[in-house]
Amino acid sequence: xxxxxxxxxxxxxxxxxxxxxVDVIAAYPITPQTHxxxxxxxxxxxxxxxxxxxxxxxxxxxxSVCTGCAAVGARSFTCTSSQGLILMSEIVYxxxxxxxxxxxxxxxxSLSNPISIWNDHTDVMSIRDCGWIQYFAENGQxxxxxxxxxxxxxxxxxxxxxxxxxxxxxxLSHVVEPVELVDQETVDKFxxxxxxxxxxxxxxxxxxxxxxLPSCYTETKKAQDEAxxxxxxxxxxxxxxxxxxxxxxxxxxxEYRTEGAEVLLVTMGGISETAMWAVDQMREKGRxxxxxxxxxxxxxxxxxxxxxxxxxxxxxxVDRAISYGGPGGPVASELRSALYNEPKRxxxxxxxxxxxxxxxxxxxxxxxxxxxxxxxxxxTEPEYEIxxxxx
Amino acid sequence: xxxxxxxxxxLVPKNENFGQGHRACQGCAxxxxxxxxxxxxxxxxxxxxxxxxxxxxxxxFPYTSWNVPWIHVAFENAAAxxxxxxxxxxxxxxxxxxxxxxxxxxxxxxxGGTSDIGVQAISGALERGHDFLYICTDxxxxxxxxxxxxxxxxxxxxxxxxxxxxxxxxxxxxxxxxAAIAAAHDIPYVATACPSYPFDLMxxxxxxxxVHGPAYIHVLAVCPTGWxxxxxxxxxxxxxxxxxxxxxxxxxxxGKYKISIDLPKLRPVEDYFRLQGRFRHLTKDMIExxxxxxxxxxxxxxxxxxxxxxx
Ligand SMILES: Cc1ncc(C[n+]2csc(CCOP(=O)(O)OP(=O)(O)O)c2C)c(N)n1
Ligand code: SF4
Ligand SMILES: [Mg+2]
Numbered sequence: 249x250x251x252x253x254x255x256x257x258x259x260x261x262x263x264x265x266x267x268x269x270v271d272v273i274a275a276y277p278i279t280p281q282t283h284x285x286x287x288x289x290x291x292x293x294x295x296x297x298x299x300x301x302x303x304x305x306x307x308x309x310x311x312s313v314c315t316g317c318a319a320v321g322a323r324s325f326t327c328t329s330s331q332g333l334i335l336m337s338e339i340v341y342x343x344x345x346x347x348x349x350x351x352x353x354x355x356x357x358s359l360s361n362p363i364s365i366w367n368d369h370t371d372v373m374s375i376r377d378c379g380w381i382q383y384f385a386e387n388g389q390x391x392x393x394x395x396x397x398x399x400x401x402x403x404x405x406x407x408x409x410x411x412x413x414x415x416x417x418x419x420l421s422h423v424v425e426p427v428e429l430v431d432q433e434t435v436d437k438f439x440x441x442x443x444x445x446x447x448x449x450x451x452x453x454x455x456x457x458x459x460x461l462p463s464c465y466t467e468t469k470k471a472q473d474e475a476x477x478x479x480x481x482x483x484x485x486x487x488x489x490x491x492x493x494x495x496x497x498x499x500x501x502x503e504y505r506t507e508g509a510e511v512l513l514v515t516m517g518g519i520s521e522t523a524m525w526a527v528d529q530m531r532e533k534g535r536x537x538x539x540x541x542x543x544x545x546x547x548x549x550x551x552x553x554x555x556x557x558x559x560x561x562x563x564x565x566v567d568r569a570i571s572y573g574g575p576g577g578p579v580a581s582e583l584r585s586a587l588y589n590e591p592k593r594x595x596x597x598x599x600x601x602x603x604x605x606x607x608x609x610x611x612x613x614x615x616x617x618x619x620x621x622x623x624x625x626x627x628t629e630p631e632y633e634i635x636x637x638x639x
Numbered sequence: 640x641x642x643x644x645x646x647x648x649x650l651v652p653k654n655e656n657f658g659q660g661h662r663a664c665q666g667c668a669x670x671x672x673x674x675x676x677x678x679x680x681x682x683x684x685x686x687x688x689x690x691x692x693x694x695x696x697x698x699x700f701p702y703t704s705w706n707v708p709w710i711h712v713a714f715e716n717a718a719a720x721x722x723x724x725x726x727x728x729x730x731x732x733x734x735x736x737x738x739x740x741x742x743x744x745x746x747x748x749x750x751g752g753t754s755d756i757g758v759q760a761i762s763g764a765l766e767r768g769h770d771f772l773y774i775c776t777d778x779x780x781x782x783x784x785x786x787x788x789x790x791x792x793x794x795x796x797x798x799x800x801x802x803x804x805x806x807x808x809x810x811x812x813x814x815x816x817x818a819a820i821a822a823a824h825d826i827p828y829v830a831t832a833c834p835s836y837p838f839d840l841m842x843x844x845x846x847x848x849x850v851h852g853p854a855y856i857h858v859l860a861v862c863p864t865g866w867x868x869x870x871x872x873x874x875x876x877x878x879x880x881x882x883x884x885x886x887x888x889x890x891x892x893x894g895k896y897k898i899s900i901d902l903p904k905l906r907p908v909e910d911y912f913r914l915q916g917r918f919r920h921l922t923k924d925m926i927e928x929x930x931x932x933x934x935x936x937x938x939x940x941x942x943x944x945x946x947x948x949x950x
Contacts, residue, residue: 272726303767308715308759312716316725448709
């Protein structure tokens, strides 16, 4: 058992990077990610972490540096938010396609315009299909643990994929939380050194990133899709082994008070903890409401999700991003299509809430459940709604 | 021996980092420059290519022309990927996870990938002081996408986005001086080169690779397809670019300018233009305007040499 200490979640993320003995860090400052880079450069300059800190001139170069060093067999880390993410997004796609297991923490923040430094999930949803494994953290402990788990899973020779750990900007990144550190010995047991089977090495020359013509392009994309799907058992194994070492077990979908629940709230990220409060209050009033927390976004945990969701009559999905003029929030859309083939599927109500850190309090969750119930009585699936718009 | 090397063709290393079978056009001087650079560097090198002609012609999957480790990620980031390769090697060697040995890191990009879309990444990499060599093969346009103008396209040249029109007769801006921009970063080694002077080019590549810190070599590379010139004239055209003073060969070593091939008298620029379709529309006035500028720029270079004491 590690020591339980109070620390800012950004510092917890940096501690995890230090524990993972990362070789190269390349990052560019952007609020609310800055505390992570600042702390990491302190580690390096104080000799507490033996790594190259590359103070790049942009996020585009941050991801390029990480990609280059992963190709020679070095363990790399970067972190960003919002505009930084979409600036680097071109290379984010390349890194996954080249099967290089970079790890990135995203302190999730809204996208411009209007410029907003506050939190929602519009940044990461813009790269939904980038081919990275994507986790969503709920609290500080989650962040620390998942940086370590990401290296372990991403670098597995049967996976070889980059991994994103999403944490909500400010509401997670900047708060002090009780966090149990993992001791180095345990980390070393859990996380072997990065040893990819193919690296850029003059003694065994390889060509990486060749041009592929239409005759083979489809096959490379099929292989990439298979690789992401095939990472699922290793993700589960990673969580199991991490749990055996630390006592903290994680799952793709986590259920909270779902026993016999007719209505399930569905959340992702930090607001899940507030949603738990709301569920407690509703349960106290005798209402049959539970909560599903999505921890794994890619690969999408179809099996676990269906198992959890099909018990309910209605899902109330709280999205933190918009697809303008589209079918609603990205999470609800995916959940709906995951349920489409089920003969008896729950109604999916969808609220887009908490944009740019607009507060989502327990009573808001209760309000959303009430409204969804009302619409449900009419017998039709309600249209998505941007919740809390001031008239 | 160093001097003798310059004339002893037989001493050119036989090794090919950039092997035969690539799909470059006939008479492509970019391919020649890359091949010569490979000979100069030897086997212990990791090459990072930007998107562009050289990347496309050399790696049509499942084939590759590269006998050394090679990576391509995107168009504008060769310098940043090379920064990552260098940083990774440095960390791994320091931490004892890899034997200590000299591995050169080479970044290769075209003029577009360097002086337009890649200028931020290269400026960052030069400023941070990574130990790597960046070679820009400058064929004075975006050839891979069909001869569009870049900031390295010379004034007056006709390209598909700076056509010789009735109102605007070709490229309306003067060529961006990327070597000067690199030199302004105060890096230990900057040079210009041309594969029409193969031994000079190879010597510069060796020097650039050996210095500690960033080195930048700007190579003028004749492109018969884009320049509308005969493929068998590529070597001659490179020489004419140098002899007219349009593309002078020089080095900037620790800030000291040194002209590699001194030209007491410049040939008229027209000798160079005559052989290229992209300049066919130039009028006498336009040629005069260019001549004036070339002469002035050459004088400026000589003055920089005198002022920095590089002679
Ligand atoms: C971000 C991005 N923008 C545009 C392109 C399209 N593109 C590919 S190669 C190229 C031109 C390359 O020109 P240059 O760097 O001069 O190399 P050359 O082909 O002339 O050797 C362009 C515009 C791209 N691949 N990526
Ligand atoms: S278009 Fe020009 S640079 Fe490209 S391969 Fe052909 S000759 Fe070489
Ligand atoms: Mg070009």
